[in-house]
Amino acid sequence: MKQASWQHLRRTVVGGLVGLAIVLVISGVLLKYEPVVYRQLAVPGGTAAGAGVPAGGGDDAEALARRAVTKVAAWHASISRPGGWETALRDDEVNAWLAVDLPQNHPGWLPTGVTQPRIAFLPQHAVLGARVGRGPFTAVVSLDFEILLRDVNHLAVVLEQAHLGALPLPRAPILRELSRRISRMGLVTDLRRLDGRLVLMVYIPSTHDAGATSYWLESLAIGAGELLIAGETRSTSGILPTLKPPSS
Numbered sequence: 001m002k003q004a005s006w007q008h009l010r011r012t013v014v015g016g017l018v019g020l021a022i023v024l025v026i027s028g029v030l031l032k033y034e035p036v037v038y039r040q041l042a043v044p045g046g047t048a049a050g051a052g053v054p055a056g057g058g059d060d061a062e063a064l065a066r067r068a069v070t071k072v073a074a075w076h077a078s079i080s081r082p083g084g085w086e087t088a089l090r091d092d093e094v095n096a097w098l099a100v101d102l103p104q105n106h107p108g109w110l111p112t113g114v115t116q117p118r119i120a121f122l123p124q125h126a127v128l129g130a131r132v133g134r135g136p137f138t139a140v141v142s143l144d145f146e147i148l149l150r151d152v153n154h155l156a157v158v159l160e161q162a163h164l165g166a167l168p169l170p171r172a173p174i175l176r177e178l179s180r181r182i183s184r185m186g187l188v189t190d191l192r193r194l195d196g197r198l199v200l201m202v203y204i205p206s207t208h209d210a211g212a213t214s215y216w217l218e219s220l221a222i223g224a225g226e227l228l229i230a231g232e233t234r235s236t237s238g239i240l241p242t243l244k245p246p247s248s
Helices: 003-032 036-040 061-079 091-105 171-184
Strands: 083-090 114-122 125-134 137-151 154-164 188-194 197-203 213-223 226-235
Touching: 036 114, 036 125, 036 137, 061 083, 061 091, 061 226, 083 091, 091 114, 114 213, 137 213, 154 171, 171 188, 171 197
Parallel strands: none
Antiparallel strands: 083 226, 114 125, 125 137, 137 154, 154 197, 188 197, 213 226
């Protein structure tokens, strides 16, 4: 092989290896990126598997987790009898429950390799985050959902951003998987493209218990740090005609 050809080949191989090394380094840096919202939710107080108690909460993690359990239990009791109901959950309470109660009492609820789940409530948005992977090979997955109540028992969900570290993830497959999982819970789902965005429509049937009771979600508001929902439970005598998913 001529000297010039050998030098050209060597330069090509070395250049390729250097380029590959640069790509790997950049990818590693991007994968290690943690969204600001996710970092802000982490302060001491949780367990290694679920640490995610938000900063700014005056109470300790266990007190916040107990408050979340109490609120959910009270809400469950209120929807079990006819009449109006409402509840408000703060994201620091939910994160305390995720950090303390979930790993201690429900360790099998999270998929293998998923730890430190956290949530932030922003105006009309719920931002979900979790660490995926094992050992040093971990990254933070973050999903930013816009959630709107279009009508009674009818939600519209848009996945506005999805990232693994700082790397963008395809949103359509995530919405399809979410649709599949929600459908398995007995809800009606439909993926549509509206105004150029892929929207997951979720219809909550006014479920009847042995034909005696129905449930109606009438209000949902997500503000800075808080989720508020309200609705009504109706007995047979107060049931309106069964809702059907809107055509648009």
